[in-house]
Amino acid sequence: MEMDDSHGTMVNKSEENDFEKKGTSDPVVYQLVRVEGDGTLVPATEDDVLQFEHFLHNEKVDLPPIEDADHVEEFFNNDCMLLKKPDLEDGSSKLETVEAHTQKLGANLEDNASTETTKSTVLNDSCCAEKYKADACSRSVCDTSTDPSVSGVNSSMPDFSILRGEVCLDDLTIRELQEAFRATFGRQTNVKDKIWLKRRITMGLTNSYDVPSSGCVVKDYKIVGKDAKNDMSDMDERAKTGLRATSVVIYPGNEGDSPSSSYYQSEDQEDSSKRVPIHNDEPQGNLLGEQCTDKRTRKPTKRYIEELSDIETHDSTVKNSSPAKRPAHDELLMNPRVAPFNETGSLGTIYPTRKDTFGGFSVHVPYVSRMRRGRPRKDFISFADKGPSVEPKGIQPSVEMILVKDGDKGNHLRKVPEVPLKVSSENEHAEAVDSKGVRNLQAKVCSAVSKPKIKHGLTRKHHRAWTLSEVVKLVDGVARYGAGKWSEIRKLSFASYSYRTSVDLKDKWRNLIRATQTQLPAQKDGACPRKTNPSIIPIPPSILLRVKELHELQSQGGGFTAPVKFSGQDGKVLQGKGSGFL
């Protein structure tokens, strides 16, 4: 199965094929999540994913290699939410299992839930609690055991008969449960925790996370037992049943705020967090129930919409996580769904898209990595009051703006970038407006398009790559008027480039200076000037040399004024090269 985040939709297509091909493919989809210091769950970052790539890869290629048995089991034991802790020393942002995370959340749940919902259904299983705890806490305890029945994983076929007929999961032995697990998920497990096994099997058969820990009866591969609930939307109902049961039963006397109590809550973590994207794709056609179609949790969005993060984490006490990896809105955590595949184009080209919640809107965005690197936008429009909308199948507004290569002069309108619901457009409106006009236009568009209040009508300027001609004009302007006369240069040399502000010129000049300090020496050494990014047109060395000269002259000369330094040679170079690049 495909574990790559960028293929969030694999479950529908390739996975089945893989399964059929290999027979042992794991139909469970794992989600990598990150637990921030404040306990918030966020989708794993790309970096996180990379760290586990080998994991996922291993699993994909061949199931549980012996060497990795520990880790694989860790995945399983934790309902596939594995995670690793990259650097514990800083203690800031750590990765851990969802189980552990849910522990933290458990206390809250306990507070909110009524304690009289205590059930005794789990009592007979409480003996497994210790085992479970042991499993969860110290890996390698059980996975090193060599139970003959659990060793020949890849070769033999699962015994599907274990679930045939009417079977009460409670009556099964651990081994039988393991077999049932295997029949359900198509893979082996070494877990000996009955509760866990039963829950996992039940979840697998119902394709739901919301299952009781015991009392389930399987009949013909389907859960017919009592508490097999499928309605995830019924929160109240869920809070009263299996979820409560486990944690309260263990410590019947206390009110549920004991750490241990909340610990065992972890067993039902899916209930509370619902972030466990166990996706039981059906390998055998009839093994898994299909009654829970809309329960499937898709892989999380890979990118962060940091603009939403503050909504969720403004009050968290532990604020040592990197701002760039702040947790997204909970809604975003839970709901990002991957639309199976969207067909576009006359050729039937299929592009994966995912449905994402962007500022409260349901939108489809290309399933690509688009993690923002900079700090969070401050002026992002808050759509917090706008609930998730019904996804429009036909209209799929994209927040992506397609960058249009700057032709040349004029005809540039600073777009209103990243306004939600703004349909992507490739056509630049042929209208030049000055900076102020742009602001106004932005405000207008925003107010027209989106009802929610916009903070200040400020949106990020549409990124425009600097063209060579612009660079040449800038260099020319600096040579003519001097560095620092940005306003002047803008007025006189960039009259037709209305979208270039004096600040832009200044920034670009600064970047050019930097470029001369980095690129030029490298080129002299014959080294490859930067990692050649074909999409970025390198600035010709001649221009860089001019920049360097101008910079040195004007910096050392101190009070550089006007055209004094405009040497004939430079002028010639500029003219020649400039016209050539235009």
Place this chain on the structure above:
DNA sequence: GTTAGGG
């Protein structure tokens, strides 16, 4: 309003 600098 501009400019310089940090982010």
Place this chain on the structure above:
DNA sequence: CCCTAAC
């Protein structure tokens, strides 16, 4: 590019 202090 954004933001902001300092002119």
